[in-house]
Amino acid sequence: MDYGIARTYRLQTDTVERLDALAAELRIHQSRLVDVLLSRALDDVDDGVLVLQTRPVAYTLDRIERR
Secondary structure (H helix, E strand, O other): OOOOOOOOOOOOHHHHHHHHHHHHHHOOOHHHHHHHHHHHHHHHHHOOOEEEEEOOOOOOEEEEEEO
């Protein structure tokens, strides 16, 4: 897998702590875990399984619903 693109995102502290704990438990790098989890979430959005409802306000996510 190619991990040649570096990105910076702001995440909540507890999200990072959960990510770090799971990566340590699985003994894998955080970048790999983030890639797998984000890919799964994006696949769910594409398949209509995960629906993101927004309001017309910049950067506001109203609700996430799994079907």
